[in-house]
Every structure is written in structure tokens, then in C-alpha cells.
Amino acid sequence: MANKPGILTNCPWACLGNLKYLVLAPFACHSIYTFFMSKDESERDMDDEIILFGLVYYIGYLILEQAHHMPMWRTDGIIITALLHIGPVEFLYYWLHRALHHHFLYSRYHSHHHSSIVTEPITAVVHPFAEILAYYMLFSIPIFTTLFTGTASIASIGVYLIFIDFMNLMGHCNFELIPKYHSLHHTQFRTNYCLFMPLYDYIYDTMDKSSDTLYEKSLEREAEVPDVVHLTHLTTLESIYHLRLGFASLASKPHTSKWYMLLMWPVTLWSIMLTWIYGYTFVVERNLFKNLKLQTWAIPKYRIQYFMQWQRESINNMIEKAIIEADQKGIKEEQLNSNGELYLRRHPQLKVKVVDGSSLAVAVVLNSISKGTSQVVLRGRLSKVANSIALALCKGGIQVVMLDEEDYKRLKAKLTPEAATNLVLSKCYNVSKTWLVGDGLSKDEQLKAPKGTLFIPYSQFPPRKVRKDCFYFNTPAMIAPKHLENVDSCENWLPRRVMSAWRIAGIVHALEGWNEHECGDMILDTQKVWKASLGHVVTLKLVQQIYFVSQAVYLVLAPFVGHSIYSFFMSKEESQRDFSYIFIFLYILMRMVHHQTWISLSRYRSAKGDNRILDRSIEFDQVDRETNWDDQIILNGVVFYIGYLKFAETHHLPLWRIDGIIITALIHTGPVEFLYYWLHRALHHHFLYSRYHSHHHSSIVTEPHTAVIHPFAEIVTYLTLFFIPLSTTIFTGTASIASIVAYSIYLDFMNLMGHCNFELIPKWTFSIFPPLKYLIYTPSFHSLHHTQFRSNYSLFMPMYDYLYGTVDKSSDTLYEKSLERKAELPDVVHLTHLTTPESIYHLRLGFASLASKPHTSKWYFWLMSPVTLWSFFITWIYGHTFVVERNLFRNLKIQTWAIPKYSIQYFMQWQRDTINNLIEEAIIEADQKGEKQVNKNGELYIRRHPKLKVKVVDGSSLAVAVVLNSIPKGTSQVVLRGRFSKVAYSIALALCQGGTQVMLDGEEYKRLKALLNPEVATNLVPSKSYASKIWLVGDGLSEDEQLKAPKGTLFIPFSQFPPRKARKDCFYFNTPAMNIPKHLENVDSCENWLPRRVMSAWRIAGILHALEGWNEHECGNKMFDIDKVWKASLRHGFIPLTTPSICY
Structure with a gap:
């Protein structure tokens, strides 16, 4: 990108990615159609088949009649094209190019092209969009001249375009063929401006003096002799495109399958045939590691051919030839991706060392x-x-x-x-x-x-x-250090700047000077190889897990919403405005708010435990399955819109009609409930259940939105059923907005209530009016259907279950038990608070789909800014903690309570008393309930209430242990940056005692040194240097400081908030956290930005204290034994989370 991007720097279709080719689709289709569908041979324009060069030429063909029916050849047109190129085109290009090197244009446009000092052929066409337009206009001069003079031909246009491409690509190829000066323009900038003909550089004296010398030197240059050769081969059939000699854009990314590769099957087939006949390895890549020259040679065989018995001899011969060739060239080491013992037996005098890399692969796996x-x-x-x-x-x-x-x-x-x-x-x-x-x-x-x-x-x-x-x-792979140069492609499926252990092994052998083979049954000392690699390579691997989320489905409604708003506000007369049409959009929004309200309420009540019906756990697979609960609302909206546009009876509905409401109620009680009952029973037949309804019953513990999680065929059936009352009132002329909306709200309310998993209908309701028992079901009534399967089939009115004898006998008992159930008393409470303004949506009581994924910002949060602002106001006035989550660790009951304050409010002086009071109230409440542990830093509250039975645990010791165990083995020096805390001091103290140098800046150095004994204090270094690649960072780490860190730096946070990721070439650990064991149940949401089933060290610490029965506080200046806490966490099945992330 240019330094100061100007107007039209990017092409308008750049944002489309690979779909940008669809821009040409209409023109390509039109040209092919008109060619093949013409009845008369004379109507087929041959040039239409050829001119597929781009949008400009298609438009030109459609606009200019002179472009139609051109002859194949005209000599005068070719001569005119050549003369016009040599004269006006080359002359104008020369001065345009010089103008583009003026500071104003260069900084805004042309610097983008000159970002590539070492050019590749594709560099020739990498320009800002405005430049491309200028070049098109320039190269169109000969073409338009011949068109308007009637001398154009397919040959003159085709040859001229090929000439431009050939010369342009050749000039940027970075090896000497014929051109001798354009490479100097990319290194010297102020010389050699000409397009393809240097005559204007000679005329205006801008020819670089070293042009001839460089040309001769380049021609004399011999092929490079490498020190290390890595032998590889083709893998999948698509790998030919991912090869560095294939598509550069694909080679620069990890190997993934692309949809358009199916269209390229003829090329794929041709490449397979070529591998049968081509019998030599070829060089695909060169790298530099300090003074070590590395090359990768490819064996032209696909992986599948290695399993063919009759191909083995051919492959062995190729590998053998490659080894002999490497030996003749005097190469030091060679790494093979297959065992090479056979070749050593045949050639025992080989000086080249054959290394299969097994020892390093073993070492990498063991350390993973x-x-x-x-x-x-x-x-x-x-x-x-x-x-x-x-x-x-x-x-x-x-x-x-x-x-x-x-x-x-x-x-x-x-x-x-x-x-x-x-x-x-x-x-x-x-x-x-x-x-x-x-x-x-x-x-x-x-x-x-x-x-x-x-x-x-x-x-x-x-x-x-x-x-x-x-x-x-x-x-098995490792990250390459920054001094491994010329790495511009990915090795198969590995991320950028990551190399396989087999490839690295050869480099390590050469660097260490080990004079022995490693192949066949021979394997080197894994510890020795591992330590050697640590001395040369950063040793962190990446775990990849991908989640896909799309909100684009809402675009289905966009045309209807736009049309309804337009027709409402643009109607000239009041009588033409139809409120019922625009109300559909408000109805959709209302339904979504209604659903979300029930989801939040249900999650809150199930976490508290009072009136909870079923105690089983909800896990991530259920959350993922139920993420698309809004699909049925969108479908409902589309049906309503189409119905409105199709049927005139739906226009200008009255707001209220009592007869329509009565008809709706009667039809629902009769036909709808009756038909639903028998449809539901049919869906429980094995044939339909296994194919459709089992999807809904996958959720035994239901949440409100479980109610609408069905296969599409079921949703359509239910919609048809529920439209019986609506369509009846519409076609009888008794419909009103009130009857439609009230019925829709009733359906949603009853459906969501029936799946909420807590009992809320009081007993006196049925005492006052006993027949109500047959007209309204309860959540416990429907919960039994999800646990027993063969009973309680009714929709909302149990009368048909009573009529046909399918009522579960325990319905009344479960209803009464659920109503009597008290709120759960936890053993451990974790106190947390809201973080960013957007965290309200990521809370477990917020959007279930967002809560189930690590906290990331979403574009649609901007649309919800009024709700975000409203939540801020609520935090000022709401003064109580609330339960957001419950978990089970074997017999240990765990709850998470949220303090209704955002992180920013903790830094406001006038809010501190309020926050302290909230935390104090929470600790006292926990103590009164008989809880064992509370997680929060709370020395102040212990002083105020010295007789507390509950133990306050801030989790600092485990956070320190996690950070210390995240630092790679063998690290001798770390940088400590960010605001210091109890955790930071403890980490620095432990590292200094362990002999690791800790580099500090400013006042923190003096403060920390005073706490250390003289012997240990020698490892505390006052420094402003940023050279170390291990950074332990806390809150307050600035973007500027991150930019000063060397490439490949590991940022390991010791605070509860992660640093903002400002570097794409560095690695960022999660905040101190661990993977949780499988027996920690009911985990259906993510803790802030942490991955699934990962908990922060501070949260885990409270659980450990309760499990181990440690009867003491850990808060204020008190700190537990770090090693003791760490071993306890491992003993209970918590797994260290030491995987960094990298951004591209």
C-alpha cells in the first residue's frame, strides 16, 4: 500500500477477494451466448472469443461498432500499432513515469509498486487503481487509432497486448534474459524510467551508468551451490498450485482446498501425467540462514505414487540422483523426507550427510x-x-x-x-x-x-x-527465527514462517557441524537435537480451532424492510400509508427481544437454582446446536412479507376486532392443538424421529430457545399449523393487528416458557380455577417430555394428553417439587465484573452464541449502541451482585457472581466506595450461606470482618505458577513491562531466585531490588533494552512499547486483561489460564477472551482451595506456596494452557 493512500488507490472490486472475477461474468456469458446462438455463420464475431482481457475491452466492444467483425490480419494496422507504440506511447509513458516519481504522486500512488525492491513478474502489474487506469488509457492509443481508422485486426490487437504483457513481465523477472536495466530502476529509483525502449532514457540522460555492468555480471552468474538441501515431494493433487512455483498467493498461505480448484481439473490431470514422464528433481525455494545457503528440491511425484509398488524404483532412482548431485556439488548436509539408508549402502563413500529429521520430530512431539x-x-x-x-x-x-x-x-x-x-x-x-x-x-x-x-x-x-x-x-514444526531469510511461501499446511521438524533438522546438522547420518534405524539423541534447535529456532507451535459465525442471513429480510419503510414514508396521502406493512419489521424485532429476554431470565434462574426442574449439565455442543434460534423468526418474517404482498386482504388491517380474537382463540384450542398433538405423536415414530425430531430431543436439559430448534421441514409444518387461525381471520375479514400480534406473542410466550427449565406458575393459579390445568401446561410438564420421550405430547393445552392417556404420572409430583426447590448454596463463589462495554453481550446471561466463544468485537455492536448505553446507566443504579453461572466439580458446587460495574468504573475515584460495598456485601452473603471459598482480592474486607468463616482467595499464587511454567525452558533473560502488581513482584522474585535475568525500567527496579537479597538481586537488571524475545507484560503496556520488541517476541501476560495485539510478527499468550478437566461440568460459556473449557488461574485457585481444604485466606500481601498450588492444579486434572496466537 502507498505511504499516503490517495483516491482510487484500491480497485473497487478488491474487497470481493476471489469473487472479483464475477465482475466479468455477465460480459463473458453474453459474448459466449451471442457467438454460439447466432443462426448465421457471418454473425459470429471471432474477436468476441479472444477479447477476454477485461472489463474495459468488453465495454469497448459493446459501445464501438468499429470493434465488430474485425478481420484476422491487416498489415497496415500492425505497422501503425508499432509506430504509435514507439512514438507517443513510449514518450508519454516516460514523462508520466517521471511525474509519478514526484514526491506528491509517489507517496500517494507509485510507492505501492516500489515497495517491492526485489521484483517478481507479478510485480509488473501491482499498481494503485488510478495508475492502472492511466496505463490503460496510454496502451489504448494504438488500439483506438487502428479501430477508428478502420485498420484494426484481431492479430494487431492480440499481438500488441501479448507484447505489452511479455515485456512487462520479463522486465520484472529478476533474472537476466534480454532486458538489462529495469531492475536498477527498482533499486536506484531515479534512473531508467522508460517503458520497454530505453531510447528516451538515453535522450534525456536518465540512464543508470551501471546498466551495462549489471547486465554482464548477471549473464555470467553461475547457479548457486547450497550448503543444505531439503528434499520434498508433491502431496495432494491440489499441492501443485500451493507450490512456490505455482500460485504465489496460495503458496504464501497454509495449504487449504479452494472451490475454484475443481474448475482447474484439466491442469491437475495434466500435472499427474507430467509426473509419470518427468524424471528429475527441481529447485523450488532458496533461503538464507545467516551465512548458510539453503535450497528445497522437489521430487515430481505425488504422495499417492509413493504407495504404488511399480513407482517405487522410479522414486528411489530420483532420490538417489538428487543425493549424488548434492554430493558432487559439495553440499554439507541433506535432509530427506524419507529414510535414506538404501542410498548409503549403494554409495558408502558419500561426503554429503543424509538426515531424515526423526530425532527433532520426536523432540517436538514430546515437548508438545x-x-x-x-x-x-x-x-x-x-x-x-x-x-x-x-x-x-x-x-x-x-x-x-x-x-x-x-x-x-x-x-x-x-x-x-x-x-x-x-x-x-x-x-x-x-x-x-x-x-x-x-x-x-x-x-x-x-x-x-x-x-x-x-x-x-x-x-x-x-x-x-x-x-x-x-x-x-x-x-511437528517450529517457528523460524528472523535471520532465516527469503521465506515467502508456506510449507504445505503450516502457518507462515513455520517449518517442519524434518526440514529444520538438516539446518541444525549443518549449523552444529555434526558429521554423521540420521536415516534408516539410526536416530540421534533427541535431547541434544532439541537443545541445539532452541539455540537457533523459536520453538512454539500453533493449535488451530476455527469457528464460523455469519449474520449475513438477515440480508434476506433487507429488500422487504426497505420496501415497507419506503412505501410508508413516501406515500403522498395519509390513507395510502399502511401501518400493518411496516409493523411486520417491528413485529420481527419484538419477537427477537422476547426470545432474548426469556433466554437471559432462564439462564439466571437456572444458575441460582431456585425452582430449577432438571439438574443435568449443558455443554458447548448444545449451545452450538441451538445458536441459530433466530432462523425461524427470519422465515416467519419472510412468510409475513410475502403474504402481505400477495394477498390484498392483509392490507390496511384495523388495530382491533373482538370477533377476530375470539375466532383465533377457538381455532387454536380446537384444530391447532388437536392436529399438533397427533403430528407430535407421529414425529415420535422411529422413522420420523430418527430423521427429524431427534434433533430437537438432543437437548434433554432445555433452554427457552430449544423450543424453536427443529429441522427446517418441521419448522415449515409448524408454521403451516399456526397459520390456520391467522389465515382464517384474514380471509373472513375479521383479522386485526391485535389478533395477529397477540396470537404470535402467545405462541412464543408459551413455547419459551415450556422450555425454560424452572417452574414459575404458582400453585394458587390452579386452585382458583381447577380446569385451567387442562388449558395451560407448566414448564415441568413439558420437561418430562424431554426426559421420558413417550408422554406429555400436547402443545400448550394438556387436555389431549388427558383424553388419550399420555400424561406422565409424575407430572404433578415434579411440579410441586420444583416449586418448593430453594436456591442452591455453593461451596465456591468466583466474583467477577463486566469488562468492556461490549462484554454485556458476551456475558452468559447475554447472547448465548457469543458467550460460548472467546470475547471478540463484532461489527453489529455499533447498531446496538443504545442498549450498551442503557446498560451503563443500569450499572449506576443497580447495587447488588447477581449469579451468572453455576458449575460442578465432582461434588463441589461452584457459582460465578458478577459485580454490576465495568472495568472503567474501577478507575473512577467516586465509584470506589460503591464497588467496595458491593464486594463486601457479596463476601458477607457468601459467609452467611456457608460457602467455603470466595475468589477476589479482599484484605480490606477481612479486616472489617475478622470472624469470617468463608476464605477469600485472590488466586495470585496460581497465576504466578502458570506464568512461570509458560516461559520456554532454557530462557536466560526476560523483559518485565506494564503496571506492577503482587503477581508481577512474585514472578520477578521467583525468576531471579532461579537464575533468570529480569530486565526492568525505572522506579520498579529500585522498589523490587529492595525486596531481594544481594545474591539474588544480581539477576535484576535496570535496562531500557528491548532485545529479549520473552516479555512478561501487565496492564498499561503501550502499543509503542510493543512495536520496539524484536520480531518473534513472546508476550506472556501476568495480568487479568490481555494486551492489545499490535504486532502481526509476534506471539501472544492468553492471560494466565488452564484447560479444565472433563469432570468440571455445566460449562457452556467462555470466560471473557479465553477459549472454550479454559478458566483463568484466579478462578481455578478458589476451586483448588476448596478441593484441598486449605483453611486460610490468600489476599492482600499473603501468597501461597507457588509450587504447592501448581502441583495441586495438575493433580486435579487442570492442564496448562501454553499455546500462543499469531495474527496475519
Whole structure:
């Protein structure tokens, strides 16, 4: 992008991505249609087939008659085109180019092109949109001249356009062919301005003096001899496009399948045929690692060909030729993506070292396993790497579970009797949440793994991701350091600047000067290789989990909403304005607010526990399944709009008609309830249940929006049923806005209430009017339908269940029990508060779909600014904490209480007394309820209430432990930045005592040094240097400070709020947090910005105190033993979360 982007810097269609080609679709279709559908041969314009160069030429063809029926060849047109290019075009381009190098135009436009000093052919056409238009006008001079003089031909236009492309691309190719001066224009900037003909540079004396010298040097330059060669091959059929020699844009991103590759199947087929006949490796990439020259050579064979017996000899010969060629060139090391023992036997005198990289792959996998893991599952085809991993784990005391008996016997034979005790044969798939997987892992096996499983591949190919509720590590890989240069493509499916362990191994061998092979059964010391790689490479891998959310579905309603508003406000006469049409939009909004109100109320009441009907847990899979609850509202809106436009009877409805309301009520009580009852019973027949209704019954513990979660066919059926009363009143002329709206509200209210999972209809309602029992169901009545399945089928009126004997016998008992149920008394309370203004929507009582994902800003929050502002006002006047979540950890009951204050209010002096009073009230309330632990920093409240039985835990010790265990092993120096706190001081103290240098700036250095003894204080360094790549950061870290950090820096927060991610070339850890064990239940929302089933260290600390029975406070200046807390967290199944994120 230009330094100061000007008008039309970007093409108008740039925002469309790959869909930008659709701009040409109408013109392309029109040209093909007119060519093939013409009856007369003379009507077919041959030039129409050829002129597919772009929008301008299509428009030109359609506007100018001279462009029709051009001859194939005219010599005079070709001569005129050549003369006009040599004269006006080259002359005007020269002076235009010089003008573009004036500061004003250069900074706004042309600097974008010159951002590429080392050019590639595609650099030739990378210009701001305004420049492209100027060049089009310039190159159109010869074409339009020949068109208007009648001398144009298909040959003259086609040849001229090919000439422009050929010369332009050749001039930017970065290797010497014929042109000898354009590369200098990109390095010197103020010379060599000409287009393709340097004569004007010679005339106006702007030719660079070194042009001839550089030309001769480039021609004499020999092929580069690398120090390290990495041998690779093609993987999937689409990998030919992802190759660095393929599509540059695809090669620069991790390998993913694209829809348009299906259109390119002829090219794919051609590439397969080429691999059968082409028998030589070819260079695809070069890199530099300090003074080490690296090359990647590709074997022209797809992965599938490696499994073909008759292809093996051909592949072996190619690999052998590559090794011999490398040896002849004097290469130091060679890394192969297949074992090379065969070639060593054939050529024992080889000086080149063959390295398959197994030892580093093993080391990467071992260091990817979370600390504290006691058991792993090993699945997939066994290999040298898998055997070495299993051996290392068994020796380290970690149980390795094998699911295949043959693999188990084979592996056990290679272990010592002592180590073999840790090798376990099992048929159970849920024994561990850590799976080490290789090639051959099936989809069915993945589906048997427990939720939250970590799949860590040990093979070169990743498993297919079939589970959205699990985590997938990359194949063994490491992040390349900044001094590994010329990295402009991704290695297969790995992220940018990430290299596979097999590729890195060869580089490490060359750097360390190890004079030995690693292939066949030979494997190097994994610890030795790992430490060597740490000395040269940053060692963090990425876990990828993708969630898709789209609000574009609301655009379906946009045309109707726009038309209704337009027709209402633009009507000239009052009588023409139809309120019933515009009311449809208000009705849709009203329904959405109604649904959301019930969702928030239900979640609040189920968290508190009073009148709760069913105690089972709700997990993320149910939340994801029920995310699209608003689909039925959109469909309802579309039906209403179409109905209005189609039927004149729906226009200008009155506001009220009593007869219409009575008819609606009678029809609902009779036909609708009767038909629904038998439809519902039919849906429970095995055939329909398994295909449709089971989707709704997947949710045993219901939430209000469960009511509308059905397959599309069911939703359409229900809509048809509920439209019987509405259509009857419309066609009998008795309909009114009141009858339609009231009936719709009634349907929603009863439906949502029936699924809310708490009882709210008081007992006296049925005592006053006993027949009401047959006309209104209760939430507990319908809850039994979701647990028992074969009873309580009625819609809202149980009379048909009583008539046909399908009422559950326990309906009355459950109703009374639910009404008598008291609020739950928790063992642990976690006190939290609102963070950003948008956090109100991410709260568990807010939008369920947002709460189930890490906190991120959404574009549509701007539309909801009135609600956000209203929530701010509420926080000023509402003075009580409220329950937002309940969890279960075995027998431990846990609740989260929210303080109704935003983070910004904590910094307002006049709000502090109010906040302190809220926290104090919450602690006293917790104490009165007999709770064991409260999570919050609360020394002030302990002083005021010294006899508190409840223990106040701020979680600092576990936060310190998580941060310390997030720092990579072998780190000798860290930078500490941000506002200091109790946690920051404890981290600095622990690091200094452990011999790690802590670099501080300013007053904090003096304050911290006073707390340390002289021996330890030597590791505290006052420095303004930003050189270290490990940064421990707190609140207050500025964007400017982040920009000073070196590339590849790890930002590890020690505060509760993450830093704003200002760097795309650095890595950001989550705030101190851990993965929770599977027996922590009812987790259906994310804690702020943390991933699913991850809790902050501060929240976990309270749970640990209750589990361990530690009868003391941790707040103020008090701090628990860090090692003791850390070991306790691991013992209870909490897994360290040490995966950073990177932005592109």
C-alpha cells in the first residue's frame, strides 16, 4: 500500500477477494451466448472469443461498432500499432513515469509498486487503481487509432497486448534474459524510467551508468551451490498450485482446498501425467540462514505414487540422483523426507550427510505434550518416530495406551521390562484427552475420542479435522527465527514462517557441524537435537480451532424492510400509508427481544437454582446446536412479507376486532392443538424421529430457545399449523393487528416458557380455577417430555394428553417439587465484573452464541449502541451482585457472581466506595450461606470482618505458577513491562531466585531490588533494552512499547486483561489460564477472551482451595506456596494452557 493512500488507490472490486472475477461474468456469458446462438455463420464475431482481457475491452466492444467483425490480419494496422507504440506511447509513458516519481504522486500512488525492491513478474502489474487506469488509457492509443481508422485486426490487437504483457513481465523477472536495466530502476529509483525502449532514457540522460555492468555480471552468474538441501515431494493433487512455483498467493498461505480448484481439473490431470514422464528433481525455494545457503528440491511425484509398488524404483532412482548431485556439488548436509539408508549402502563413500529429521520430530512431539500428563493414546501407523516417542514416554513414567494388539506386541518387544510396564493395551477410547496420532487415523476413531481431546500428530501429514470440540496441533514444526531469510511461501499446511521438524533438522546438522547420518534405524539423541534447535529456532507451535459465525442471513429480510419503510414514508396521502406493512419489521424485532429476554431470565434462574426442574449439565455442543434460534423468526418474517404482498386482504388491517380474537382463540384450542398433538405423536415414530425430531430431543436439559430448534421441514409444518387461525381471520375479514400480534406473542410466550427449565406458575393459579390445568401446561410438564420421550405430547393445552392417556404420572409430583426447590448454596463463589462495554453481550446471561466463544468485537455492536448505553446507566443504579453461572466439580458446587460495574468504573475515584460495598456485601452473603471459598482480592474486607468463616482467595499464587511454567525452558533473560502488581513482584522474585535475568525500567527496579537479597538481586537488571524475545507484560503496556520488541517476541501476560495485539510478527499468550478437566461440568460459556473449557488461574485457585481444604485466606500481601498450588492444579486434572496466537 502507498505511504499516503490517495483516491482510487484500491480497485473497487478488491474487497470481493476471489469473487472479483464475477465482475466479468455477465460480459463473458453474453459474448459466449451471442457467438454460439447466432443462426448465421457471418454473425459470429471471432474477436468476441479472444477479447477476454477485461472489463474495459468488453465495454469497448459493446459501445464501438468499429470493434465488430474485425478481420484476422491487416498489415497496415500492425505497422501503425508499432509506430504509435514507439512514438507517443513510449514518450508519454516516460514523462508520466517521471511525474509519478514526484514526491506528491509517489507517496500517494507509485510507492505501492516500489515497495517491492526485489521484483517478481507479478510485480509488473501491482499498481494503485488510478495508475492502472492511466496505463490503460496510454496502451489504448494504438488500439483506438487502428479501430477508428478502420485498420484494426484481431492479430494487431492480440499481438500488441501479448507484447505489452511479455515485456512487462520479463522486465520484472529478476533474472537476466534480454532486458538489462529495469531492475536498477527498482533499486536506484531515479534512473531508467522508460517503458520497454530505453531510447528516451538515453535522450534525456536518465540512464543508470551501471546498466551495462549489471547486465554482464548477471549473464555470467553461475547457479548457486547450497550448503543444505531439503528434499520434498508433491502431496495432494491440489499441492501443485500451493507450490512456490505455482500460485504465489496460495503458496504464501497454509495449504487449504479452494472451490475454484475443481474448475482447474484439466491442469491437475495434466500435472499427474507430467509426473509419470518427468524424471528429475527441481529447485523450488532458496533461503538464507545467516551465512548458510539453503535450497528445497522437489521430487515430481505425488504422495499417492509413493504407495504404488511399480513407482517405487522410479522414486528411489530420483532420490538417489538428487543425493549424488548434492554430493558432487559439495553440499554439507541433506535432509530427506524419507529414510535414506538404501542410498548409503549403494554409495558408502558419500561426503554429503543424509538426515531424515526423526530425532527433532520426536523432540517436538514430546515437548508438545502438556506438563503433568500421566497418560496418552498412541494411534495411527507406527513408524520410527512413533516407536521413539513411545520409548521416551514409557521411560519417563507416562503410560502409553495402544488400541491395536499387533502394534502393542511389536512395540513391547523393543522396550525394557521396566519401561514396558507403562505400555498398556486397551479398547477404551476415552482413557486420555491427549492423543498422539499418525497416518491412518480414521474419522470413526476421532469421533470416539472424548470432548476437548488434543490431537498431536507425529507424522508429516495432519489428520483430517472432523471434530469441532477438540484441538488439533500442527504436524511437528517450529517457528523460524528472523535471520532465516527469503521465506515467502508456506510449507504445505503450516502457518507462515513455520517449518517442519524434518526440514529444520538438516539446518541444525549443518549449523552444529555434526558429521554423521540420521536415516534408516539410526536416530540421534533427541535431547541434544532439541537443545541445539532452541539455540537457533523459536520453538512454539500453533493449535488451530476455527469457528464460523455469519449474520449475513438477515440480508434476506433487507429488500422487504426497505420496501415497507419506503412505501410508508413516501406515500403522498395519509390513507395510502399502511401501518400493518411496516409493523411486520417491528413485529420481527419484538419477537427477537422476547426470545432474548426469556433466554437471559432462564439462564439466571437456572444458575441460582431456585425452582430449577432438571439438574443435568449443558455443554458447548448444545449451545452450538441451538445458536441459530433466530432462523425461524427470519422465515416467519419472510412468510409475513410475502403474504402481505400477495394477498390484498392483509392490507390496511384495523388495530382491533373482538370477533377476530375470539375466532383465533377457538381455532387454536380446537384444530391447532388437536392436529399438533397427533403430528407430535407421529414425529415420535422411529422413522420420523430418527430423521427429524431427534434433533430437537438432543437437548434433554432445555433452554427457552430449544423450543424453536427443529429441522427446517418441521419448522415449515409448524408454521403451516399456526397459520390456520391467522389465515382464517384474514380471509373472513375479521383479522386485526391485535389478533395477529397477540396470537404470535402467545405462541412464543408459551413455547419459551415450556422450555425454560424452572417452574414459575404458582400453585394458587390452579386452585382458583381447577380446569385451567387442562388449558395451560407448566414448564415441568413439558420437561418430562424431554426426559421420558413417550408422554406429555400436547402443545400448550394438556387436555389431549388427558383424553388419550399420555400424561406422565409424575407430572404433578415434579411440579410441586420444583416449586418448593430453594436456591442452591455453593461451596465456591468466583466474583467477577463486566469488562468492556461490549462484554454485556458476551456475558452468559447475554447472547448465548457469543458467550460460548472467546470475547471478540463484532461489527453489529455499533447498531446496538443504545442498549450498551442503557446498560451503563443500569450499572449506576443497580447495587447488588447477581449469579451468572453455576458449575460442578465432582461434588463441589461452584457459582460465578458478577459485580454490576465495568472495568472503567474501577478507575473512577467516586465509584470506589460503591464497588467496595458491593464486594463486601457479596463476601458477607457468601459467609452467611456457608460457602467455603470466595475468589477476589479482599484484605480490606477481612479486616472489617475478622470472624469470617468463608476464605477469600485472590488466586495470585496460581497465576504466578502458570506464568512461570509458560516461559520456554532454557530462557536466560526476560523483559518485565506494564503496571506492577503482587503477581508481577512474585514472578520477578521467583525468576531471579532461579537464575533468570529480569530486565526492568525505572522506579520498579529500585522498589523490587529492595525486596531481594544481594545474591539474588544480581539477576535484576535496570535496562531500557528491548532485545529479549520473552516479555512478561501487565496492564498499561503501550502499543509503542510493543512495536520496539524484536520480531518473534513472546508476550506472556501476568495480568487479568490481555494486551492489545499490535504486532502481526509476534506471539501472544492468553492471560494466565488452564484447560479444565472433563469432570468440571455445566460449562457452556467462555470466560471473557479465553477459549472454550479454559478458566483463568484466579478462578481455578478458589476451586483448588476448596478441593484441598486449605483453611486460610490468600489476599492482600499473603501468597501461597507457588509450587504447592501448581502441583495441586495438575493433580486435579487442570492442564496448562501454553499455546500462543499469531495474527496475519
